[in-house]
Amino acid sequence: MDILLTSLQQIMSPVTAAYALAAIGLNLHFGFTGLLNFGHAGFLAIGAYGFAISVAVLDLPVVVALLVAVALAVLFALLIGIPTLRLRADYLAIVTIAASEIIRFTVNSSVLAGLTGGAQGINNNEAMGNSYSQAFKDANPFDAGRVEIGPWVFTATQLWAAILTWVVVAVVAALVWALMRSPWGLVLKGIREDEHALTSLGKNVRLYKTQSLIIGGVIGALAGIMLVLPSTVAPGDFNSRLTFNLFTVLLLGGAATILGPVLGAIVFWVLLQASDGLIQLGERGGWLGGFADASQLRFTLVGIVLVVLIVFRPQGMLGDRKELAFDDK
Amino acid sequence: MTSDPVLVAERVVRGFGGVRAVDVEHLTVERGTITALIGPNGAGKTTLFNVLTGFDRADGGRWSFDGTDVTGLPAHRIARLGMVRTFQLTRVLGRLTVLENMLVGARHQPGETLRRALVPALWKGKRAADVDRARELLDRFALGAKAGDHAASLSGGQRKLLEMARALMNEPTLVMLDEPMAGVNPALARSLLDHITALRDEGRTVLFVEHDLHLVKSVSDRVVVMAQGAVVTEGAPDTVLRDPAVVDAYLGAHHDTDLREIIARETARETAGETAEETG
Ligand SMILES: Nc1ncnc2c1ncn2[C@@H]1O[C@H](COP(=O)(O)OP(=O)(O)O)[C@@H](O)[C@H]1O
Ligand SMILES: [Mg+2]
Numbered sequence: 065m066d067i068l069l070t071s072l073q074q075i076m077s078p079v080t081a082a083y084a085l086a087a088i089g090l091n092l093h094f095g096f097t098g099l100l101n102f103g104h105a106g107f108l109a110i111g112a113y114g115f116a117i118s119v120a121v122l123d124l125p126v127v128v129a130l131l132v133a134v135a136l137a138v139l140f141a142l143l144i145g146i147p148t149l150r151l152r153a154d155y156l157a158i159v160t161i162a163a164s165e166i167i168r169f170t171v172n173s174s175v176l177a178g179l180t181g182g183a184q185g186i187n188n189n190e191a192m193g194n195s196y197s198q199a200f201k202d203a204n205p206f207d208a209g210r211v212e213i214g215p216w217v218f219t220a221t222q223l224w225a226a227i228l229t230w231v232v233v234a235v236v237a238a239l240v241w242a243l244m245r246s247p248w249g250l251v252l253k254g255i256r257e258d259e260h261a262l263t264s265l266g267k268n269v270r271l272y273k274t275q276s277l278i279i280g281g282v283i284g285a286l287a288g289i290m291l292v293l294p295s296t297v298a299p300g301d302f303n304s305r306l307t308f309n310l311f312t313v314l315l316l317g318g319a320a321t322i323l324g325p326v327l328g329a330i331v332f333w334v335l336l337q338a339s340d341g342l343i344q345l346g347e348r349g350g351w352l353g354g355f356a357d358a359s360q361l362r363f364t365l366v367g368i369v370l371v372v373l374i375v376f377r378p379q380g381m382l383g384d385r386k387e388l389a390f391d392d393k
Numbered sequence: 394m395t396s397d398p399v400l401v402a403e404r405v406v407r408g409f410g411g412v413r414a415v416d417v418e419h420l421t422v423e424r425g426t427i428t429a430l431i432g433p434n435g436a437g438k439t440t441l442f443n444v445l446t447g448f449d450r451a452d453g454g455r456w457s458f459d460g461t462d463v464t465g466l467p468a469h470r471i472a473r474l475g476m477v478r479t480f481q482l483t484r485v486l487g488r489l490t491v492l493e494n495m496l497v498g499a500r501h502q503p504g505e506t507l508r509r510a511l512v513p514a515l516w517k518g519k520r521a522a523d524v525d526r527a528r529e530l531l532d533r534f535a536l537g538a539k540a541g542d543h544a545a546s547l548s549g550g551q552r553k554l555l556e557m558a559r560a561l562m563n564e565p566t567l568v569m570l571d572e573p574m575a576g577v578n579p580a581l582a583r584s585l586l587d588h589i590t591a592l593r594d595e596g597r598t599v600l601f602v603e604h605d606l607h608l609v610k611s612v613s614d615r616v617v618v619m620a621q622g623a624v625v626t627e628g629a630p631d632t633v634l635r636d637p638a639v640v641d642a643y644l645g646a647h648h649d650t651d652l653r654e655i656i657a658r659e660t661a662r663e664t665a666g667e668t669a670e671e672t673g
Contacts, residue, residue, distance in 0.1 A: 241510055247496070249506035254497045257486035259447070261556075264480070265498050265503070265563050266472035270487075275507055283622065386543060 069343035073216050074337040075330050081229035082290035083332065086388055087313040088236055088281030089324030092312075095319035096244060098256030100121050100157035103144075103151025104284050106164025109137045109302035111285025112292040113171055116186045117179050126199040131207040131287070137285035139279040140167075149273045161304065185298035197293045200228065229290050233326060236283055241322045243279075251319075252276055258295040286384035312370060332366060339365035399567050399598045400476070402444070402560040405454030407437075407444050414440040415456070416622040422567065427599045429630070431639075432619035437649070438602045439481050441619070442571055446478045447471040453503050459566060475566035479573065481602070483552040485559075489538055489546030494544050494555055495527035496520070499563030507512060527562060533588065535581065541605045550577040554585070561592070570590065570601040574608060599666040610634055 086108055093099040102261045114136040118129035142165050166371070171180040177380035180186065190305070195201075197375055218226070243249050251272055254262045257383050259269045317328025339362045380383050400422040404649075407415040415437040423427050430438050443449035445456055447468035458476045461582055486494050491603065503509045504516025526664045534554045539547065544555060557573055558588055570589075574582045582649045592599050603609050610614060610630045617627040618639050625637055 101405070136534075195573075233577035238443070238510075243507075246510035246513070247502045247516055248507055248510035250493060250497050251505055253489060253493075254486050257488055258484045259479070261486060262497065263468045264446070264478055265485075266469050266470055266500060267497075268467075268469045 067338055067345070069215055071219075071338040072339060074333045076216075076218070076222070076226040076230075077333065078225045078229040078290055078294050080329050080333040081226070081233050082231050082287045084326045084329035085236060085290060085308065085319070086227075086234070086287035087310050087329055088240055089280040089287065090250075091319060091321075091325045092240060092276055092280035092283065092309050092313055095314065095321070095324075096249070096256060096274060097252045097280075098153070099273060099277060099280075100153050101160045101280070102157050102304075102307060102320045103160030103164030103279070105302045105304060105306040106160070106167045106282030107137055107140065107281045107286030108252055108291060108306065109164070109167050109171060109290030109299075110140050112297050113180060113186070113288075113354070114285065114301070116188075116196045116297045119199070120186055120188075120194045121179055121233070132168050133285050133289060134282050137281045138278050141281040142274070145274045147271050149277070153270045164302070164304065164307065167301055168302050171302075172173050181297070183299060185296055186292075188292070188296045200225075200293060225294055228291075230307060232286065232290070236286070237322060237326060240283075244322065248272075300303075312350045314365065315380055316373060318369065318383030321380070321382040321384075324380055324382040331369075331381070335369055336362055339363075396421070396522055397424045398422060400456065400458055400600070402445060402456035403454055404454045405441070405444060405456060406438055406453055407449060413622045415444060417441060417619075417624050420617065420624055420627075421624050422598060422600050423615065425593060425596060426613045426614040427593050427601070428617060429613035430600060430602045430617050430619065431604070431609060432625075435621075436619040438619055438621075439571055442478055442602070444568055448478075455492070471639055472563070475564075476569070477560045477563045477565035477567070478569040479553075479556045479560050479571055480544060480570040481575070483549070483556050485544040485547065485555050487554045488544065489544060490541055490546070491525055491531065491544050491555060491651065492540040494559050495531065495562050496523050498559035499523040499564050518568050523562070524598040530558045530561055535584070540599075546657075550581060553577050557585070557588070558627065565597065567598045570599065572604070573627070574603055574605065582608065619673065 072373055086104060087105065090104045091099060093101040093104075111133045114133035115129045118124040119126060124132070140163070144156070147161045170176060172183055174182045176182070177184075186196070188197055189203075190198060200222075201221065204222055204224040205219060208220050211218045211220060211223050244252070251267050253261060254267070255272055256271055260271075262272075263269050288302075313327070313328040313332045314325055317326065318324030334380045342365075343361050352371050373380070377383075377385075396530075400420070402417060402420040405415055405417045406413065407418070417437075417519065418562065430441075432438055440449065444451045447463070447466055447470070450465070457463060458471065458474055461474060463471050463474065463476070486497065489497070498521075502516060503517055504520065506511075509515040528537065531540055534557070536551060536554060536558065537545075539551070544552070547555060553573055554577055558569060561570055561571075573589075574585060577585060579610040586608060589599055589601065613630050615627065616630045616633040618625045618633060626633055626636055
């Protein structure tokens with residue numbers, strides 16, 4: 065029972081919200097436009113580093129730091145998009161993987177350690193006065209202390225972080241909904257189905273794909289900021305496993321739906337938390353004695369759920385089964 | 394008759410390796426006419442369509458549409474000028490509904506720009522008008538009952554119809570149809586011909602590729618014959634289709650078979666394919 069409650073509490077975590085937001089951006093690329101972005105982690109890294117460096121190292125105001133992160137994400141999208149979006153879809157896939165790895169190596173390298181902290185990453189330490197999330201903490205309207213909601217207890221900081229991040233998720237999800245119901249969104253979905261058909265109808269396909277890459281990338285960068293707000297910035301967090309996890313989230317919830325990425329992120333993290341709880345229980349009970357590293361088990365449960373889902377609901381939890389039936393035609 | 398060409402092409406060349414797929418010295422399409430483009434498989438008809446509409450690059454030549462030189466222009470810009478083509482292998486948008494396929498074909502929809510997309514007031518009116526027009530066209534093409542279905546659920550023949558209807562949503566001046574009748578069952582093919590005639594009567598120009606010479610004869614005002622990349626002859630259907638050179642051009646590619654046999658076999662195959670898809 066405790067495991068269930070703790071797991072459900074994970075829904076309120078800024079990390080869950082960050083994954084939901086990142087998956088919304090990826091959904092715009094992959095689910096709605098059909099862009100194979102296998103380097104979404106790169107956009108998150110750019111947001112996280114752009115923001116944290118601006119505040120903690122360059123002492124810029126938070127609003128400016130946000131603009132820096134957004135501008136860098138736009139630049140990154142253009143850098144990737146301009147050479148590849150007129151080519152076949154697989155070129156974008158290759159370039160996004162490569163570009164996100166280049167970002168990770170760059171921030172990890174000692175050459176730029178003055179800015180990025182190299183392998184150490186960027187600290188977020190209030191006591192040392194270099195916290196990049198201080199401005200958010202200062203804006204907390206809740207009194208210090210604990211807040212009880214049903215069976216759960218939150219610190220004021222946790223509650224504020226949860227509200228702030230989930231409001232951003234809600235606003236961005238609403239924005240994407242508004243975009244996708246518009247004629248602009250219909251063109252995007254048309255491009256996903258057959259870009260030559262859209263070209264023959266006078267649509268500038270490359271322009272639309274570039275717009276989609278930029279918007280989804282900026283959403284990814286914002287998610288990157290969210291991801292590091294409660295913790296520190298570490299280069300290892302932005303490896304291709306992050307991209308893989310975001311695809312898992314998207315496929316769990318249902319690609320090309322508005323709320324699929326949100327539901328997917330929630331289910332993903334609640335499951336991870338639950339499997340952590342079960343593993344700890346198992347360790348204490350001595351049932352897992354044989355396993356050298358039980359913490360590796362946490363992804364096993366998620367993996368199993370994903371396999372079950374692919375067998376029984378391949379379109380994801382919110383997807384439309386009918387659409388999938390056409391894929392093999 | 395004074396000449397008012399909507400499309401003029403000069404010395405258009407496109408080669409693949411050693412093969413000259415297209416080598417057209419001169420081609421004009423008169424405004425307000427139905428022009429049939431015929432020729433054996435591999436004659437270069439589709440390649441010519443691709444080059445003229447900007448989907449493929451030319452190795453040489455110039456061509457103008459409606460008085461504008463469009464040589465080398467990107468495909469979407471050529472389409473915007475009013476020269477809209479369909480594809481020999483249909484390109485319907487499978488996971489969109491039939492109605493959505495039509496709506497995305499409309500031109501001048503302000504909501505297609507990012508700036509205006511978020512303000513429904515700026516595009517709702519145009520969208521409503523487009524829906525009306527789309528339903529009208531779908532009814533005309535016997536797809537009215539399918540408006541809400543995913544396009545992927547349509548049969549091969551219905552896809553051809555949808556693609557043509559979608560092109561018409563774009564209000565083209567010149568509509569270029571690459572084998573619009575292929576795979577369409579004979580009854581529908583008949584009504585397709587009526588649609589094509591109606592297009593001309595609306596003032597549009599039609600250029601279409603077709604193998605069935607009977608169909609060609611019954612609707613077209615002019616016939617252009619291609620063989621091995623070049624225009625062999627052109628003129629009124631009655632004269633052209635009786636021209637021994639045309640028969641030669643057709644028979645040239647199949648010198649051991651009779652033309653009638655080829656057509657009969659193709660029609661049989663297409664009808665069989667159609668039936669299989671509809672029952673499947
Ligand atoms: N992308 C391509 N690459 C190589 N050869 C091609 C290509 N497209 C067409 N061809 C060749 O060009 C010639 C004309 O083909 P096509 O235009 O499809 O003829 P049609 O439409 O009249 O049947 C054929 O010999 C074909 O093999
Ligand atoms: Mg052809």
